Amino acid sequence: MNKRLTLSLDAMGGDQAPRMVVEGIEIAADRLPEVDYLLVGDERRLAPLLDRFPKARAHAQIQHTEDAVADEDKAAVALRGGRNTSMRLAINAVAEGRADGVISAGNTGALMAMAKFVFKMLPGIDRPAIVAYFPTQRGASVMLDMGANVECDVENLVQFAVMGEVFARNVLGVKQPSIGLLNVGVEGGKGTDSLRKASAILRESVLPMKFHGFVEGDDIGEGTVDVVVTDGFTGNVALKTAEGTARMVGHFLRAALTSSTLAKLGALLAKDALNEFRSHMDPRRYNGAMLVGLNGICVKSHGSTDELGFANAIGVAANLIAGGVNERIKEDLERLISGGTSQDAAVL
């Protein structure tokens, strides 16, 4: 039997909160019987919801607060003035040892600022990053940074590679994930100075890391590597471009399959296959990004997700905790620093 663990949930964050949070627990309860929940939020709204969802009720207790971070709040404002918000108290619960990890579907900037303030950084990590995972032709891959750091230097990229590899092992279940640095070409001389230096360090690293080298934008959808490492600007643009392209293709497919009676009949016959196709790329299946590099497990759910997506984010958090993701990252960083080549030591 798996060890019991507790997740603290910002019950008020997200467009469909708190309903989708409680219903997300209800869905996750069957898959993850070893998980308990600390629901931080407005008791007057949460208690009636728990009455409707018996499995959630069996696994959750409420920590009441009336305050919540708004979507439009600036991170700095939320950090200063939001000490009694559901988001902040959910983070605090982890720092106080009452929970093993926190999940929020609320304001990303506020979550990053609060989690960084409360958890602090892992030793050896300069900046936190956001790691997301997404479908590819070969299954799924992870990418970081998705937008926490607009500009990154060599050390950041090397640290992202280490953190991304550990995340991929835990969330994708790949034994030895391959790592690629996102660039405008695969040849050695391409891209910025930082990318070329980071590539040299990763290639010579003492870690048993499967470093593939540079990858290009189309390698993301191909699934050429398990972990795509990039700065937060490029990662944010790439992931959103992929989402927008998938929606555009879906839009044209729908238009085509409703363009004539024959097409509609064809779509009806192929209904099960088309549903399977849609489900394969359903963003809810890939919901749950980690704020990695912090001395505490913090998972960000998409703000617009529903209960299925939130249940998925619960699964991601449970995997990360069970796999000891932060301990693994610390071990890898120590090996990289103590056993690295002279070049590594100079940079890290």
Next chain:
Amino acid sequence: MNKRLTLSLDAMGGDQAPRMVVEGIEIAADRLPEVDYLLVGDERRLAPLLDRFPKARAHAQIQHTEDAVADEDKAAVALRGGRNTSMRLAINAVAEGRADGVISAGNTGALMAMAKFVFKMLPGIDRPAIVAYFPTQRGASVMLDMGANVECDVENLVQFAVMGEVFARNVLGVKQPSIGLLNVGVEGGKGTDSLRKASAILRESVLPMKFHGFVEGDDIGEGTVDVVVTDGFTGNVALKTAEGTARMVGHFLRAALTSSTLAKLGALLAKDALNEFRSHMDPRRYNGAMLVGLNGICVKSHGSTDELGFANAIGVAANLIAGGVNERIKEDLERLISGGTSQDAAVL
């Protein structure tokens, strides 16, 4: 009747050259009877091809050379040693007034280096950029830079906006194209310093430019703006990510529609609609990127394109020449510099 014009073609550049070049002329000849062609390449291979394609033969003459740039040639090497290559001689023909524009499906780096060396820059432009266009939910949009400049400053971005707008007017036929700066969020404070400064300049510009502000990655596929302005690193990653995502979605759709007898039957009934869907996003329809900012018209065709794609690149070049794209860019730049706010003048 339209004014006659001449395009010089690097007949040896591209995976399927020279056949697809000659056959591309054959296809374009019906649509563009006013265009003549200077085919620069190996006469022993070109002459027999012209015998097979009578319309191409009627509109083309051959300039013989045995030398050609190889795909793997470094730009600097091609520039120094490639003075008799089909690519270089095709560019020279424009500089010598024997043609109005050049098209090549060969080595992009070599083409950029040679065209920059022979044509020089337009007055007021610091760096050339690559402008491509692509399908969106609302039709088509253009994006620049697609990879000529890995790092860009404020002036580059502002100049890209001016050039992209003129390109969009000519190639998309939009009267007043809207312009967006690619960023990680739409709020004013997002992104790098360069992006925020470029946004301020474009917003205050004296040009009758429809500046939308910041856009995000998913706005590319949505078609939120007609012109997406970004640095060459981000643009290259975004376009390739979109291509890779479209291929991934296509891969899953094919898998779904061949997964059962019922699905296959459905796909058969919807065949015409599915073909229409595929054709809508066929990359050949969007073949023909311009190296913009140079004092000469230079169009880059995708290296792997076939005759349909090459015919499309011919159409792009003809539109750019007929629309006087470089004259329009020069006019806009002069207005921007002479009539700009004090802030513009300081930056440009």
